[in-house]
Each structure stands twice: as C-alpha cells, then as structure tokens.
Amino acid sequence: MSGLEHIGVQVVTAPQDGARSYVPALLREIEALLAELVASGRHGRIDLRSLPLLPGDDARLAALLGNGEVDAAIQAMGGTRVRETGVAGVWWVTHANADGETVAEFVEVTLVPEMLKTHPQDARTGLARLRERLAELTHEGETDG
Amino acid sequence: MADNQTVGETLASRGISRRTFLKFCATMTSLLALPPGMAEVMAETLARTRRQSVIWLSFQECTGCTESLTRSHSPTLESLLFDAISLDYHHTLQAAAGDAAERARVQAMQDNAGKYLVIVDGSIPLKDGGVYSTIAGHSNLDMLKETAAGAAAIIAVGTCATYGGLPHANPNPTGAVAVSDIIKDKPIVNVPGCPPIATVITGVVAHFLTLGTLPELDSLGRPKVFFGDTIHDRCYRRPFYDQGKFAKTFDDEGARSGWCLYELGCKGPTTHNACATVKWNGGTSFPIESGHPCLGCSEPNFWDAGSFYQALSAKTLPLSAHAGAALAVGAAAGVAVGLVSRAKKKAAARQHTRVSADDLEKGGGA
C-alpha cells in the first residue's frame, strides 16, 4: 500500500557494490547456527532488519538459500509468511502488519519455527471452544429431538 | 480498570492467540534492536506477569498523542500493548468520569505504590499558580507531583510533555514547562514528536514491561534506538541532497521528481526521529515521502525555529532594526572619532615647528 508509485516519486538507490555486500558474512553466520542446531538442537535467529544490508542484499541471500518444501501463511493481525529455504532447517519468516507492510523479517535456524507451532495455551483455549461447540450441538440436538 | 489478570489471561479473554502475541514480541525485539532470540522469552514472561498499572496524565495537550496511538480503525500489533497493561487512568479512554475517575487514579497509586508507570502528554503551566490548566480542582503541577511521587518511571509523550511544545512557544502565556523541568528524582523517558510515532511509544512501554528497564537515552532523554539518527541521515531523498538537486516550490519539476526538500524548509538534518524508517500510518509513508518538508517536531522549540518553509540555515529573527541601529551608532561613533582625529591633525599643524638648517645643525631639532 506504499504510495510511492501514485505520487510520482522516483526512489534513487546507491549503486551496488558487490565487494561490500554482507551476504557472504551472513551465509557464514547461518552456517554456524545450522551446525549448532545439528550438534545440540539449539535454535538460532537473525534479525534481517537490524543489519545494515545494501539494497538487494536480502534478495541475493534469498536466491542463494533457494526455496524449500514448506511455504506457510499465517493470519495474525496481518500476514506472516514462514518458508523453509532450500537449506533444510533454515527458515525465512516475514511479519507484515494489517496493511501488508513488512514490519519484521528473520532468518530462523530451527526444526520448526515457533510461529508455526500452536501454543499450549491456545490449544487449551481451543479445547474449551470445541467443548462449547459440542455443548451447543448437544443442546440443539436435544431441542430438535 | 484495575484487575489482577495476567497478560496471558487478558489476551485469551479477548480472543487473541498466543501466536499473534509472539508475532508482536518478535516485532518488538526487532524494533528495539534486542537479541532476536528473546521473542519467545518475552512472550512467555509477559503472558505470565500481572498487567502493568499505567496512569496516563493529560495536561496542556491536544490529545493528538493519544490519537496517534489509537487512531487505527483495524486492530494493529501496536494496540496489542493495551492488552498487556492496565490503563488505570486516562481521560479520553477511561469509562469512569468525575470523582470515580479520580478515585481510580488514587486507587491505582495506592495499590501499585512504587511500581506503576506514569505516562504524561501535555505541558504543565506554572504561571499564576498553574491556574491555566486544572483537573478536578487540582493544578497540573500538583497532580504531576503527587502522581510522580510513587511512580517507577515516567514516560513523557509528545513534544509538549518533553520540551513544553506548542504551549511553551513564544511568548509562552501560561508559563508552560516540560515534565523534566519539574520532576528531577524519577527516571524519565522523553518520546517527543507532535505527535510521536505510535510504534515508538509502544516500543518504549514494551521495553519497560519486558525487560523492566528503560532504554538507553540520548542527552535530551530520548531513546537512542529511535532518536539516534536524524531524519536526514535515513532519508530516501538524501541522494538528491548530495547531488544538489532541490525542489524550489511545491509544484515545480523538482518537487514532482521527488528531489530534496531542504530549500522548502526541511528540518530533517537537525531532527532526530524514526519517521524515515518506522514511518507513519502502519508504515505507509512519512511527511517527506508525501512531499512535505520535515517540521522538526521532535526537537525542542520547533515552533519558534522560524518558518516551517524557510531553509534550516536561514535567520530566525528579523535583523533590519538591529542593523539600522548598529549602522546609526556606528556612523555616530565613526564621526566622533573622525572629528576628534581632524581636530588632532589641526592642532598638530598649529604646533608644527619649522625644521630649519639650524635645527639640523644642532642635531636635535627645536
């Protein structure tokens, strides 16, 4: 919903300088985190927003990691997309707000990203809701019958 | 509003999933530049804690700051914060009115002595005994002092509370001052802006709630994480500034081409805020992106810093009267010195002793 294209603004970006790209360093960090996960099962996470990435670095990193098997969409006050990359155990998580703007972006090194899991508390709430439904259904049935 | 629910319970009762809350926490870690692995810890801690009691005091203000926080028509991540706190007193948002409202404040102060958070928007008038703004018969000054006494920390929200803002502008008829001018013995975080960015207010509160500490502040008491850079530092139009391409009017080719707005009075170079990165309206845009120069609203005295549309380097006060007076006095002084000099020269000519051959012969003159 960026208004840029509607108000005729040209966005100028600095010329790309491959030599100064952060991608190689990032890949090494991901490698270290993945080795840690394999060895001890510990999770890792990199906040892409906190890094001084050059324009195009994120796309280059994404291209290098490739696409994996999982591509999940979550609706939680705005969309969240959780993709496994071509490197199994390395995930790309993008949080957007209700307006579709990306508000946070992470590379997660884990077996299953926390965002995909259902929280036990939510499960309890779900169970309660399910039982309510069942109770309603039973009640309806009784009334009908 | 005061209750003893945990944050988790409140979320559950509102039908908000813990996954959504985790997303909120992940976003906050990113925003506050905290270690990214903290999101889950933050979510779990927050869910189990009792909701933080917050007392929101509104003094000489326009409610724009509150509007900034609550303006959205759809539930946003930021608004989740309201579920993590117990907003025990807030003129605009609380259901209670009159004595009941004031009782709620006193009750919250008693129940949470030393632990509650005070958020202030608006400046405090000191002139004529503070008569220019009173609530329930109390002057703002009294209410602030009384409420601040038992607070854990104070967050001054908006330029009025942080630096005096519009009420403080010349000639400051009410003697308006900032919170930090009055309260000296409590930690104060300044979140300036007219209004401040909602996400920034949320971020500071979230920091306090999750870590129990206040973020690192700059010399003006602002969180460095949001106010560390200037608008100019992070402005996407900066390349045009560096190339010397400037819009001269609001409808010229430069303006249409999105060139730098410096010449139209942009205060970006001296304004510390997160507008250029966090942006407004859910990340849609910010003033410069919409073609308007930055007013510098998060800096002290921005109302008195000359025209919004005059370049940053321009003078802010008229010079002609001073210049005229200086020239007049200078001319008078010059004439005085000059006339004395002329008199001296005349006297010297009168006292001139003719040099004669005899004088030279004597070797010493007359």
Added chain:
Amino acid sequence: MSGPELLLWARGTGLQIAVAIFLFGLLARFVELWLLGRKTDLSVARASAVGPGLRTVVSRSLPMPGALKQTPLVFLGGYVFHLGFLATLLFYVPHIHFLRSILGFGWPGLPPFLIDVIGLVTIATLIALLVQRFTDPVRRFLSRADDYVAWTVTFLPLLSGYVAFHRLGTDYTLMLALHILSVELLLIVIPFTKLMHMFTFALARWYNGAIAGRKGVRV
C-alpha cells in the same frame, strides 16, 4: 544549552548581536578612516587618476612580474584560500538560503560534493599558510597576535563547517550551531582586525593606482 537551543540562539539572537556589532564596527571604522581626509594635489597631473585607480583595484589581484616565483606559496595559497572561502561561502546551498533570508534574493549553488572538495582544499591551504607563517622568516618576523587571531577566526568556520557537513562529531545540530556561532565570531572580529582588508583593500588599491596614474604610471 542543548544543541537545538544553541542553534536557535545562533540563528536568532546570536545573529542579531553579531550583525549589529559587525555593522557598527564596519561603519565606525570606515567613517573614522574617511574623515582623516586628504590634501588636494596641486601638481599638474600627467594623466587622469580615475582610470588607473579603478584599473588597479582589479589588476592588483595579479602578481607583479617575477613575484609569483619569489613567493609561490603565499600567492597561490592566497588565491586558493580566498577563492575557496568565497566559493564555499557563496555557493553552498544552505549558505545561499542563509544569505537569501537576509538579503532577500538568492542564486544557484554548486553541488555539495564540489563544495566538499573546495572546502577541504581551502582548509588545507589555510593550514599550509599558517605553517608558512611560522617557518618563513619574513612572515614570522611580521606576525603579531592580530595575525593569529585573524587566522583562527577564519579557520573556525571552515573547520566547523566541514565537520558539520560530514556529520562528524557527536551531534550535527550542535555542530551546526557551533558553525554558525563561529561565523558570528568572525563577523564580530572583522572590523577590529586586519580582516578589515576585505573592505579597505579596494580603497588602498584605488589610491595606489590613482597616485601612480596621475603621474602617468600604470601600476
């Protein structure tokens, strides 16, 4: 005073004070000088003094034959410094806006990267000229406190301007304020030091050219 407050003071009250002292001093000094007067020359002029006088006001910017070889650093340094100072003063866009807010009119500026280069070269030249003032026997011999005061107040706006331009130092707002204050210091000092030459040089050149000119000599 915080950075923003200092900046506001510098752009407002500080500027008023500086401009007032500058104009006061300038006019007082000029009138005092003018009123000293000059006797009419009774000798028969060989030629008009006006043309040569005006010519010298301009032509004295060029070195006398051979002079460039004798003092190359002072000459070239003098050119680079004066032109560089004027270029950064008059053609940096924020400066144009400052002047426009006072004069009521403006003119096109140079791209900031050019100003950056010119500024750096000017700063380097000014330092070289100071070093030369310390090392050259004639200049060291002639120099008084006035010369070092003038150098310092001229150097400060360039240095603070460069620091602010590159956002060096801790706080840009503070640097900008200090930059403006350094310019105000310069303004205040001008009428009471040798920096007055920026105005009186034309008069001095005029007299030199006119005195020689009426004898038929073009200097």
Added chain:
Amino acid sequence: MSTPAERATNAFLEQIDRPTAAFFESCVHCGMCAHACLFYTETGDPQYTPIHKLEPMRRVWEREFTLFGRVKKWLGLSKPLSEAELKTWEPLVYDSCTLCGRCSLTCPVGNDIVYMVRKMREGMVAAGIAPDGLKEASIRAVRVGSPMGVTLQALKAQIAHAEKDVGLKIPLDQEGAEYLLLMSSAEIMQFPEFMGAAAKIFAQAGVSWTLCSTAFEATNSGIQIGSSDIAAQLVQRIVDGAEKLKVKTVISPECGHAYTALRWEGPNLIGRPYPFKVQHILEVLDELRAAGKLQTEGMEEAKLTFHDPCQIVRRGGVVEQPRNLLRMVASNFVEMEDPGIYNWCCGGGGGVSANERAEPLRIKVFSRKKHQLDQLGVSTVVTACSNCRNMLEEGLEHNHMQVSVLSLTEMLAEHLKE
C-alpha cells in the same frame, strides 16, 4: 613641544591621511613587499621588510586615529612613541630604503608603501633623528645653495670650461628664454660634459634656454631627509628664479629625486601651482625628437642596456621617452630583466648615497644590479640620473666589472648631426 618623540608624533599626526589609514588598515602581513625590496632580497634579513619600516608611524595611527586604539590608549594598554624606538628605526628608514617604490608595486592589497616612508621621514626629521650625511647635505643646500657646496663662482668656472669645449655660448640669467635648465651638483662638478651636451642639443634644435644664477641647483636634500620645510625652501628658490626669468618651462636634469621634488612635490610644498611647466630633460628631448628637431647620425654598435632611475620612471612616469631616444642612437639596445617601472634601484637613491653609514649595505645590495647586468653581458649601461650614474660606477668598480656608464643626454649629444 619638547621631546623628540613628541615632535615626531606631532609630525605623524600631520602626515597621516586617508590613504595612509587605508594602507595600514589593509596590511595583512603577507610579507610580499620584502621580496620586492633589494635590501631584503640581497641580505635575507627580515627587518628590511618595507612595511616594517613604518611601524612607529603605524602605532601612532592606531593609537590616535582608530576606535580600538583610542580605547586601548584610554585604558593605558598602549605606549606612546619613544625616542629609543625612533632611533632603532632610523637605519631602517634611511639606510635601507631608497624610496624606490618597488614595494608599492607588489603589495597585493595595494599599499603605496613608499608614499608612507616619505611621511615617516617627516616624523624622524622633526625629532632630529636622521643620518649625519643627510643633515649636512641639507644644511649646505640651504646655506650654500647646493648639497655638495657648489657655489655660483664654481658654476661660472664650469660654464667657461664648457663654452670653450663645445664652442657655444651658455646663457646665464637670460630673461624670457623658453627653457630654464637646472643641474645637479654632480652634473656641475663631476660630469660637466652634461652642460655642453645640453648646449649642443638646444643649439641644433634652435630653442632658447638659460641657466639661472639664483636657481641652478636641481637637487633637493629636503625631500631626501624628509623635511617638507627644507624642501619647500629649496623649491621656492627655483620657482623664484623661473618667475624672475619668465621662462615657459623648467627642465629637471638627469637627477631622479630632483624631478620628484620639483615636478610632483613642489607645488604642494609651496602651496600653489606653478606659472610654468616642469619637464624632465628626457621629456624635452623626446618632444624635440618627435618634432624632428633632434637629428642624430651614427649608431652605437655595442650591446647596451638602460638602467631606469626609479624617480624618473617608476615614480615619475617618464617610461617610453628614454627608450625612444635610445633607439635613435643604439642598434643593440637590450632591456634588463624587470625593465621599466619594475626596475631594481641602483641602491643609492632616497639619500642613501649621501649617508656614509649606509655605504657597506649599499655596496652589498648592488649584487642585484650586478646580477641583472651579468645576465645581459653588456659593455655599456645608459642611464638618466647622475646619482644612479655614480652608484653604478662605484658598484661596477667594486665588483671589478668592465661596464661603462653613460648619460643618455650626453650620448645623444655625441651623435648629433653636425
């Protein structure tokens, strides 16, 4: 008015005018004037920097005529002029300045430094602080009529000699003549050929001229020592003589400062314009040349150059005339480095040649002229100032250089068509 310092201060107060103030105000201490002054270039001693020679007068200007100086004086932060200070400056003002004015040409802010040195000497002489040689010359000029003590009797003897030499009548006190020729003492006594040369040229041109028994001396020691009072007295003699004889034009001879004294300073010294014209001999000769009244024959073949006398060329404005005249009689005329108004002084102008104390310094700084002449490798140097001529001859001899020095007027006279 008692102490020398007070008299000097008083004179400075009289002398400092708007141009002086503009010059002092503009000086930035760049030091370039040092490199235009042969006393600095040939010695490397910074105290000879021209603007420094004016420091006592500059202090009086600052203390008495400027806003800040006044305040400082009032607060007791500045010192009045002292006799010791003036004595320290005496050698700087008299021994190491020939009033050549080269510094005035280089100053980037346009300071006419020599204009101020002239004024500075007024203060020095008012204080009685000046070299003995100059004082004595001034006393002789006032009392005897010539700085070298040349009397009318001596002049008459020289006239008789010259008349015999050239076979022409040399008129004395001839009323109504077109030209009144003045001469310097040096020309009368050391270079008497000059008188004959003039007689030959005027005879050929058919113009009437005369010498004056009460005004034969052209030089003016008052200008050199810096006393307007004495200079005015000496100028007045010439004006009286010229008015008595009702001449149209007074000719200043081959002498530098005589021209400055009579042509440019004279009317200001006596306080009124002259009823006659003042011309340098070279101006007169060039006018005769242009009118076809100066016919020469034969050419000097030897390579020769022209030494520009400061007061005639740079400070006098007679720049092209000597060159026009030289080309008539010299086929191999070459210019020195820095010719014309940029020429370097012989080292003896401005009273330096009359100042015995300055002699070693004067001989030392002749190295500049030696260098200029060595560069050209000429056998002859022509000039138009008898003081320059003396200085050149002394300097050349001291440096064992085989270069002959000629007077331009005499050279022309030798080539006159018979």
